Amino acid sequence: MELLTGMLVLVAFLLSPLPSLSLNQEGLYLERVKLSLADPDSALSSWGRNPRDDSPCSWRGVECDPRSHSVASIDLSNANIAGPFPSLLCRLENLTFLTLYNNSINSTLPDDISACQNLQHLDLSQNLLTGTLTPALADLPNLKFLDLTGNNFSGDIPESFGRFQKLEVISLVYNLLDGTIPAFLGNISTLKMLNLSYNPFLPGRIPPELGNLTNLEILWLTECNLVGEIPDSLGRLAKLVDLDLALNNLVGAIPSSLTELASVVQIELYNNSLTGDLPTGWSNLTSLRLLDASMNDLTGPIPDDLTRLPLESLNLYENRLEGSLPATIADSPGLYELRLFRNRLNGTLPGDLGKNSPLRWVDLSNNQFTGEIPASLCEKGELEELLMIYNSFTGQLPDGLGHCQSLTRVRLGYNRLTGKVPPLLWGLPHVYLLELTDNFLSGEISKNIAGAANLSLLIISKNNLSGSLPEEIGFLKSLVVLSGSENKFTGSLPESLTNLAELGSLDLHANDLSGELPSSVSSWKKLNELNLADNLFYGNIPEDIGNLSVLNYLDLSNNRLSGRIPVGLQNLKLNQLNVSNNRLSGELPSLFAKEMYRNSFLGNPGLCGDLEGLCDGRGEEKNRGYVWVLRSIFILAGLVFVFGLVWFYLKYRKFKNGRAIDKSKWTLMSFHKLGFSEYEILDGLDEDNVIGSGSSGKVYKVVLSNGEAVAVKKLWRGMSKECESGCDVEKGQVQDQVQDDGFQAEVETLGKIRHKNIVKLWCCCTTRDCKLLVYEYMPNGSLGDLLHSCKGGLLDWPTRYKIIVDAAEGLSYLHHDCVPSIVHRDVKSNNILLDGDFGARVADFGVAKVVDASGKPKSMSVIAGSCGYIAPEYAYTLRVNEKSDIYSFGVVILELVTGRLPVDPEFGEKDLVKWVCSTLDQKGVDHVLDPKLDCCFKEEICKVLNIGLLCTSPLPINRPAMRRVVKLLQEVGAENRSKTGKKDGKLSPYYHEDASDQGSVA
Structure with a gap:
């Protein structure tokens, strides 16, 4: 009986369904795809065998x-996977949808992608694919x-693209396509969207054949x-929307x-060279919401039928349109944005404009409009921006503007406006910019200004405004700029002004203000x-001014x-200082006793000091006293001269470097374990050991007692580091900060970081007048010196x-692995040093800056960098971030690649980037x-x-991050390795081992 029961249990077990331990064929394909891809974030961790599902x-x-339970769609967007395109996916017979958006899919797109016969949707955007389109x-x-x-x-758009049978959307934006836009694209009759923007195509015309795309909705x-x-x-594009x-x-x-x-x-046509009049017939475009034809060379009047459209946006600035603004523009019931600035429009504005x-947005700046500003501009209560600078408007400001609570930005400067400013206009709660400069406005600043809680910029200079400044100005906690110069203000400065913690500029010159500061x-x-x-200010100059650490412009003249002049003023780094024509007295602080x-x-x-023109009020007795003092000085100087000759003869050998070195007064700060002392360094600072020099000092090669060599950069106090000869930005000399700041930046940066491709700072030695930076010695010097010298053949x-x-x-380590990230700001071939095996080190961090936690570009007070390497946006905006380094690296x-200098007389007015292009x-x-x-x-x-051209793109957003630049460069070497492999048991010269010493911030 027991034997029978056991047999029944065994039969039941054998007949029961077993857990699945195998995958179907599609699962096996996907498993192989997973193995072919790098997956650092384990995004594909679920791609594996499941005992309950095959x-x-x-x-x-x-x-x-x-129905069929076969794979129909794969979406791996933002998965951070990397590797070549997985062609094995094309074996999924029913796959219709595939997106690998925003990953690191690299290499070229293979020809066997044609095996994906059922594919309807393919999205490979924001990856690292290279080569030509297959x-x-x-x-x-x-x-x-x-x-x-x-x-x-890169390359041309393939001719085969004209044979697409069902294609509705094609987007090739932000690639490196460098052919021309081909006419055969007009054969894709099913196309609804054609987007080829931001490619470096060769100059070419818009193919007229694109007019055959009768189903096209978007042409970008x-x-x-x-x-x-x-x-x-x-x-003929009847369905076109954009x-x-x-x-x-x-x-x-x-x-x-x-x-x-x-x-x-x-319709967007801005920034071209279009000419002629605007065409008529705009009333046919009943769906038009935005027209932007700015930055062209258009002329003539604005067609009446255009003003009758229910436009949401009208943007025609930077043209040469002529004639008066048609009165019918006021009849457009949907018009809410009117931008016509930088034209030659004239005449008066329609009296009921805005009624x-x-x-919401009105910008008529830089035209020749006359007459009064319409009172109905804010009739509907939605006006946010009113910009009418550089015209010839006359009359008074309409009272209705004072009731326009929606206003945020008002610029009415450089006109001929008269009369009083409406009292309520001063106190609009949302206005952050109020500019009325260079008019003939009169009256006082209303106490209603207390309500302008958002006001940041108040620019009212060059008018006839009068009265005292109201105490309520001190309530404007957001005020950054207060410019009220060349008016008729009287009275004293309100004490409440000292409450403005955000104030960056206070300019009230050429008024009748009085009282003490x-x-x-x-x-x-x-x-x-x-x-x-x-x-008419009187009294003393406040001592507190010497504590304003960022003040660089101070003018208190003609009061x-x-x-006395506060001694604390010597603490300021002033570009402009003027306290002339006052009643100041006493001795001039020593720092200011200079001709400059x-x-x-x-x-x-x-006021007295060792400068010509001071102490004019002293009498003849003082002059006689000076004569006696001078005689004594001359006698003493003679004695000193005699003894000095003897002393110099005995000590001159110790002064080969221009200054005596007292070893007892040096302070050593080390950043690595040292096998030498500061005395070995100081003993090696001989003119015979100089290997380089510049405006900031000299560089010595010092051989230590153990036989090793180090490079010593010697910096003298008070010297400044300037751009290379010939550097010119907007006709002005590019200069860097003072050397003390450079020394501090170098120490703070190199003292904390460790990386095999960043030059090693062993230590620094300092004394009162001299600073030494001790680096590892690089036998092959700088890349710039080697590349552009007779040794370039090496x-x-x-x-x-x-x-x-x-x-x-x-550089990738500085940008991505340091916390916070570091911007070098002076990347150039002369700052890339080479060791004995031509391994490269990034050097010279004298102007490096740490990027703030927000990642936003940081504004510099002056330009740092070297001519030919400075990114366009940095030179004009003084905004610095990692993208500036990437341009310089490009x-x-x-x-x-070219073997040429970044600037060369052969280029004319161009630099290397423009010459190459x-x-x-x-x-x-x-x-x-x-x-x-x-x-x-x-x-x-x-x-x-x-890759270099990509890094030097004029638009910072188009430049790749340094981490991506490294990947792109390594892919070039990887492709070569796949072709050459190992030869004679040695690695191909392109073989580049992964960095084993990534280092970290100390």
């Missing part, structure tokens, strides 16, 4: 058809959506290097056929400019101030490639590459050249 339908990003994409018969935005595809060709006229055929041809070089008139686009909502339209101004911690010249400051103190009879392409990858890893790449366009790549490089490496050199 299909991959429950895996992350995988969706299956509910013609095989057109062999996908069911493809409707193709997005390859934000990769590095921004910054595509388009030339010629806009073809009339675009008027037309964007901005940022090109289009010429000629706007074709009247565009007014036949009945469905269009948005029937909910205007506020005694306590310690709250003005952010004050950068203080100009109270040409008033009645008395007493003489004009700053003239006109103060009681740098073959494999060596240059190794150098640029090393330098990129060093210039170094171009130096290595223009030469590529006009003569081809062979005229750019360094002829000393072996032509067998041409393909790899061209790829690195493309």
Whole structure:
């Protein structure tokens, strides 16, 4: 009986369903795909065998058809996976949807992608794909959506793309396509969206054949290097909703056929070279909401039918339109944005402008309008910005503006306005900018200004405003700029002004203000400019002014101030100081007893110092006393001279470096374990050991007792580091900060970081007058010296490639691995040093800056950097972040590829970046590459050249991060390794080991 029971249990077990330990075929394919990809964030951790399910339908990003249970969709967006495109996915027979958006899919797009026969949606945007577009994409018969935005595809658009059968969307934005926009794209009759913006195409016209795309809804060709006229055929795009041809070089008139686009909502034609009058017929565009034809050369009047449209945006600035603004523009019931600035428009504005339209943004600046400002501008109570600077408006400001609670920005300067400012206008609660400068306005500042809680910029200079400044100004906690110069203000400064902690500029010069200056101004911690010249102030200069650490402009001239000059003023770093023509007395502080400051103190009879023109009020007795003192000085000087000759003869050998070195007064600060003392360093500072010199000091090679060498940078106090000769930004000399700041930055930066591609700072030695920085010695000097000297032949392409990858890893470490990140600010070939094996180290951190936690660009007081390497936005905005370094690094790449200097008389007014771009366009790549490089490496050199051009993009947003630059450079080497492999048991010269010593912030 027991035997029978056991047999029954065994049979039941054998007949019961077992847990699945195997995957179906699609699961096996996906498992192999997972193995082919790098997955640092374990995004594919769910891609594995499940004892309860033999299909991959429950895996992350995988969706299956509910009927066939086969994989239909894969979405791995933002998964941080890397590797080549997984062609194995094309074996999923029912796959229709595939997106790998925002990953690191690299290499080239393979031809066998044509095996994805059922694919309808393919999104590979924001990856690292390179090479040319494969013609095989057109062999996908069911493809409707193709997005390859934000990769590095280059070359031409393949001719096969004209054969797409069902394609509705194609986006190739932000690539490196460098052919022209082909006419055969007009054959894709199913196309609804064509987006080719932001590619470095060769100059070319808009193909008229695009007018055949009758189903097209979006045509986006921004910054595509388009030339010629806009073809009339675009008027046939009856379903077009968005037309964007901005940022090109289009010429000629706007074709009247565009007014036949009945469905269009948005037309953007800004920043071209369009001419002629605006066409008529705009009333046909009943759906139009935005028209932007700014930054062109348009002329003539604004058509009446355009003003009758229910526009949401009208933007026609920077043209040369003529004639009066038509009165019918006031009849547009939906018009809420009117931008017509920088034209030659004239005449008066319609009296009821804004009466029937909910205007929000009005900008009519830089025209020739006359007459009064319409009182109805804010009739609907929605006006936010009113900008009318640089016109010839007359009359009074309308009282209605004072009731416009929605206003945030008001600029009415540089007109001929008269009368009093409406009292309520001073106190609008949301206005942050109120500019009324250079008019003929009169009256007082109303006490209603207390209600302007958001006011940041109050600019009312050059008017006829009078009365005293109200105490209520001190309630404006957000006020940054108060500019009221050249008015008729009287009375004393209100004590409440000292409450303005955000105040950065206070300019009230050329008024009739009087009284004493506020005694306590310690709250003005952010004050950068203080100009109270040409008033009637009296009393002492407050001692507290010497504590305003960021003040660099101080003008108190032409007042009645008395007493001594505060000694604390010597603590300030002033670019402008003027206290002349007052009643100051006493001795001049020693720091100011220099010829450069003489004009700053003239006109103060009681003020004395060693400067010509001071102490004019002293009598002849004082002069006789001076004669006696001078005689004594001459006698004493003679004795000193005699003894000095003897002393010099005995000691001159110890003064070869220009200064005596007292070893007992040196302070040593080490950053690594040292095998030497400061005395060994000091003994080696001999002129025979100098290996370099500059405006900040000298560099010595010092051989230690153990046989090792170090490099010693000797900095003298008070010297400044300036840009290389010939550096010129906006006709002004580029200069850096004082050397003390450079020493501090160098120590704080290099003393904390450890990385194999950052030069090692062993220690620093300091004394009162001299500072020494001791680095590891780099036998091959700097990349710039070697590359541009007769020894440049030593740098073959494999060596240059190794150098640029090393330098990129060093900068990537600064930008991405240091917390907070560090911006070098002076990346150049002379600051990349080479060891005995031509390994590269990034050096010279004298102007480096730490990026704040917000990641926002930091504003510098002056430009730092070297000519030819400075990013365009940094030179003009003084905003610095990692993108500035990336531009400079791109210039170094171009130096290595071309063998040319960043600036050269041969370039004319161009720098290296512009020379490379223009030469590529006009003569081809062979005229750019360094002829000393072996032509067998041409393909790899061209790829690195493309990376350099990407890094030097004029728009910072288009420049890749340094971490991505490293990946791109390593991929060039990886591709070469796959072709060359190992030769004769040695690694290919492109082989570059991963950094084992990543280092960290100390």
